[in-house]
Amino acid sequence: MRISGNILLAAVLLFLIGPFVIICIAGLSAGETLSFPPQGLSLRWVARVFQVESFRNAFALSMTLAIGATLAALVLGIPAAYALERYRPPGAEVIRNIVTAPIVVPGIIVGLALLRHLVIPTGIGVTVALFIGHTALLVPYAVRVVSASLVNLRPDIEEAAVMLGASRLGAFMKVVLPNIRSGIMAAFIIGFITSFNQVPVSLFLSGPGVTTLPIDMMFYMEFNYDPSVAALSGLLALMSLAVVMVAEKVLGLSRYV
Amino acid sequence: MSDFLKLDRLTLGYGDTVAVEGLDFAMQPGELVALLGPSGCGKTTTMRAIAGLMTPMGGTITLDGRDITRVPPNKRGVGLVFQSYALFPHLTVFENVAFGLRLARVARAELTQRVDTALAATGLLHLAQRLPRELSGGQQQRVALARSIVVEPKLLLLDEPLSNLDARLRLEMRSELSRLQRELGIAMIYVTHDQSEALALADRIIVMRDGRIEQSGTPDAIYERPASVFVAGFMGFENTFVIHNGLLAGIAPIGFEVRDAVGLAWRPHSVVLGQGPHRGTVAGASYLGQVVEYLLTTPLGDIKAEAPASAPRHAAGDTIAFDLPEAGVVRLPRA
Amino acid sequence: MFQDRRIGLWLLAPATLFVVVGFLVPVIILLSGAFRTDGGWSLGNYLDFFGSSLNREVFWRTFRLGLTVTLVSAILGYGVAMAVVDKGPKTKGRLIAMLVLPLMISPVARTYAWLVILGRTGFINVGLENLGIIERPLRILFTETAVFIGLIQLFFPLMVLPLISALENMPRDVVPAARVLGANWLTVFWKVILPLTKEGLVVGGTLVFVGSLTAYVTPAILGGSKVLMLETLLYQRVSVANDYASAAVIGVILIAMSVLTNILLKKLASVRKA
Numbered sequence: 001m002r003i004s005g006n007i008l009l010a011a012v013l014l015f016l017i018g019p020f021v022i023i024c025i026a027g028l029s030a031g032e033t034l035s036f037p038p039q040g041l042s043l044r045w046v047a048r049v050f051q052v053e054s055f056r057n058a059f060a061l062s063m064t065l066a067i068g069a070t071l072a073a074l075v076l077g078i079p080a081a082y083a084l085e086r087y088r089p090p091g092a093e094v095i096r097n098i099v100t101a102p103i104v105v106p107g108i109i110v111g112l113a114l115l116r117h118l119v120i121p122t123g124i125g126v127t128v129a130l131f132i133g134h135t136a137l138l139v140p141y142a143v144r145v146v147s148a149s150l151v152n153l154r155p156d157i158e159e160a161a162v163m164l165g166a167s168r169l170g171a172f173m174k175v176v177l178p179n180i181r182s183g184i185m186a187a188f189i190i191g192f193i194t195s196f197n198q199v200p201v202s203l204f205l206s207g208p209g210v211t212t213l214p215i216d217m218m219f220y221m222e223f224n225y226d227p228s229v230a231a232l233s234g235l236l237a238l239m240s241l242a243v244v245m246v247a248e249k250v251l252g253l254s255r256y257v
Numbered sequence: 258m259s260d261f262l263k264l265d266r267l268t269l270g271y272g273d274t275v276a277v278e279g280l281d282f283a284m285q286p287g288e289l290v291a292l293l294g295p296s297g298c299g300k301t302t303t304m305r306a307i308a309g310l311m312t313p314m315g316g317t318i319t320l321d322g323r324d325i326t327r328v329p330p331n332k333r334g335v336g337l338v339f340q341s342y343a344l345f346p347h348l349t350v351f352e353n354v355a356f357g358l359r360l361a362r363v364a365r366a367e368l369t370q371r372v373d374t375a376l377a378a379t380g381l382l383h384l385a386q387r388l389p390r391e392l393s394g395g396q397q398q399r400v401a402l403a404r405s406i407v408v409e410p411k412l413l414l415l416d417e418p419l420s421n422l423d424a425r426l427r428l429e430m431r432s433e434l435s436r437l438q439r440e441l442g443i444a445m446i447y448v449t450h451d452q453s454e455a456l457a458l459a460d461r462i463i464v465m466r467d468g469r470i471e472q473s474g475t476p477d478a479i480y481e482r483p484a485s486v487f488v489a490g491f492m493g494f495e496n497t498f499v500i501h502n503g504l505l506a507g508i509a510p511i512g513f514e515v516r517d518a519v520g521l522a523w524r525p526h527s528v529v530l531g532q533g534p535h536r537g538t539v540a541g542a543s544y545l546g547q548v549v550e551y552l553l554t555t556p557l558g559d560i561k562a563e564a565p566a567s568a569p570r571h572a573a574g575d576t577i578a579f580d581l582p583e584a585g586v587v588r589l590p591r592a
Numbered sequence: 593m594f595q596d597r598r599i600g601l602w603l604l605a606p607a608t609l610f611v612v613v614g615f616l617v618p619v620i621i622l623l624s625g626a627f628r629t630d631g632g633w634s635l636g637n638y639l640d641f642f643g644s645s646l647n648r649e650v651f652w653r654t655f656r657l658g659l660t661v662t663l664v665s666a667i668l669g670y671g672v673a674m675a676v677v678d679k680g681p682k683t684k685g686r687l688i689a690m691l692v693l694p695l696m697i698s699p700v701a702r703t704y705a706w707l708v709i710l711g712r713t714g715f716i717n718v719g720l721e722n723l724g725i726i727e728r729p730l731r732i733l734f735t736e737t738a739v740f741i742g743l744i745q746l747f748f749p750l751m752v753l754p755l756i757s758a759l760e761n762m763p764r765d766v767v768p769a770a771r772v773l774g775a776n777w778l779t780v781f782w783k784v785i786l787p788l789t790k791e792g793l794v795v796g797g798t799l800v801f802v803g804s805l806t807a808y809v810t811p812a813i814l815g816g817s818k819v820l821m822l823e824t825l826l827y828q829r830v831s832v833a834n835d836y837a838s839a840a841v842i843g844v845i846l847i848a849m850s851v852l853t854n855i856l857l858k859k860l861a862s863v864r865k866a
Contacts, residue, residue, distance in 0.1 A: 005675035009687070012672050016694050016745060019705030022715060026708045036708050036715040080607035087600025099607050102615050104850055106806040108823050109619060109843040112830060117618035136615035139607055153346075159310055159593050160343035164357035164408060165331045168593075174356075178347045197698040200808045203827060214700040218812065221704065230708060233701030240696040248689050271595065310593045330593070 020237045027231030034227050045231040055232065057209070058216035061127075062196050065212065069134035070191035074184065076135070077142025082176070084143070085150040086158075100140040107137065107200030115204045126207045133201045138191040145190065149183025150176075182251050189247050193240070260319070261286040261444055262307070262412060267316035269302050269468075276302040277468040280316070284446070284461070289438055291447045291459035295491070299468040304414050304448050308337045321411055336410030340417040342401040344389040350376070350400050351385040357408035375407035378437065395426045402434075406441060413445045419454065431457055452492050456480060464488050485591035486520035494522040495561035496581070499592065505581070506557045509535060513583035520589035523581055525550065528562035531569065533580025539571045553579065623847075626840035641841045647825070651845070653736065654822045658804040661743045665751040665800050666793060670781075673755035688756065695749045699809040706742050706814055707733065734816045742810040747803045751796035758792025759785075794861040802850045822846055 022036055027045055029038030049055055077099075083089065084096055102110065110133050119129045153176065161171035177184075202212045211219070221229045260283035269277040277299040284290050292300040305311045307318060309330030317326045325333050345353050354375055358368045376382045379399040389397055398418060405413055418434070419427045435458055438445055449455055455462045456476045464471045464479065464487075472484040483489040489497045499520045501507030512534065515521065530551065537555035544566065551571060553560040562579065571577050594600075629636040641647050676687045694702060709715045710732040717729040732738055766788065770780045786793075811821040820828065826842040829835040 009675040023705040076607040079603040083600040083603035089597040089600035113618035113622035132614040156343040165360040
């Protein structure tokens, strides 16, 4: 039983992770077209990734978008989660359902809805709409993760802080925030990754000059069969690996499972 | 002399429900008052209102000559020890205790000295760098206490502070609290549902019931002369009866003048066994050394009686006569 | 201290306002299009949508893929989760990190890797040709199989992580106890492990099924225009034909299926519990 379990585990891990190894190697190919095993090894396609202007612009947009939308979602979500957990105002459950609704709606619908019924009628830019769409998508994560860490924190420590002379805001800053810090960091990592890798929401909100990295990669691979997307994919996989390792070090990911 | 703390027609509640109605109450500097009552009687609500954690629906609170009814909790100079201790999980014992002093921007040297003094007074000096989760319940309790007294509040509120400790630790902390209160001379309000704690600690006990004060007085006065059937029951009178149509519990004649009492109570040692007008069946007997304690099943209800160990014994199942005499009766003027 | 509900409402206002204006209103306007034709409110769009055999085919394919991906993930998931739970804390942490890793990597990168493996000049075809097993490259790409493989890789972690957590929370001794009583492995699984971990299975199952229904990147890259799923169909209808009515219908179908799955699986878990 134990042996067959380990064989299965190894096979599944190979299935999950193997493709990333293959794509990293394919990205190091010296050949003109995508193939595996590669026709010789070189860094030419890795270098090419940094030369393609659309990749550079898309990377910058995706980065800005991911950080901006995650921060915005936290700025909106932390007070909301706090209010839902502590004040329980009238209609709290209805409001909770509203702010977590974006998780239920497929991203492609969100993107299309924002294009048709926000961008076109109000004339706001597509970039702003992208920012709104991504933020709306991340608010539920922020509310959920922060709520979960607030549930594990006794409300009376805030009262204790106030009784010792802190203002309400002071009590929140000095007593609540430090204790939900790992929850906020987890929410930030989840939010960043979700936004950075997001395709469906961005699909209809991309236009000339405004393209997120994953969308740009999809466009590029439609017309090119060279290993540069493989090289870029490999780089992104390595970036994610770094994030996971840092998260595991800082937060102990296994505790969140 | 004006009162140190004065509650005037204080009314408290949440939404439409009124938890405390028209409460009047005054206490003197340095006094230790116990607010005693069953859960839901409004004692914790009253305490939270004094702390400023809830806003009264009506009435005023005056502390040391100043109307604090609308003063926010952090500007009242009132300390509160929570039932759950409410220690800050991310701060060391030292930083927990220093929290209030840091907010008051006390200079570093003075801060260290005052925290150390408070830690020494509560026997925590050697644990200063620990985190709360590394402490036992009793140690956490001491940290909560040290954290509250180090800022020198005018008034310290304690919300069932010993209820989460085991019996031995509770006795130990009880005498510790009493010592600290004598040394600091600080006025305290001690909220509890445990009458023995109130009797042991308080200068004055206020028994609360359904959001009102049922009786207020020294521990002796309340223990000896409970003002109502409710207080008698709560103070541990085992045998308490209401008078109905001039009859005990509505069924048995009373052999003496009841005056204006609506209820009568006897302690177990005042019940006379072996003679008298009432009959009961022995349901159980426990030998306690000096005395034997009997539980009787009677038409009046269960009765607990004590007899000297030297007296003739009764066995379970025996039917015996007993008397509830005027000597030893406590007349209860209210229900 | 938290009795002043107005403060609570003020704290909720920004997030609520943002989600309502920036999400809810546009989405509702869009979805309401599914119930409108020129003549006013009607269900005509649904009749039109399901009138097309292509659309019906895409609908069933989406449903079928969602179901098979969920089932296969669940079966593999139990095996993997049980193997992981057996390990010591350190190994377990590493294994969980390895299982989480694919979730963190861009789905485009993830799916692109399968192009390299399954494509005409990919790993599998080149390998098989070199071994002389096949003469012409197999067509794996742009088939339902390719989409299935991609979806399994994408969503398997969402199944296995809740299962690991459920197995961890299972009382330690129940499996040895059942074994001592003479139950074989299959009985132990059906009678002991499954009932005790069904909450994890429900969470994982919902995530995987709903995720597969609403997947876009995988069918777009590995299925192309030949193997459409509902989301790729939606994109095609809008970008090729400006067909917003069909888009709205697909949106309503996807949301309804997600919500129904949620309710159904939760019911299933709680009914069995009682």
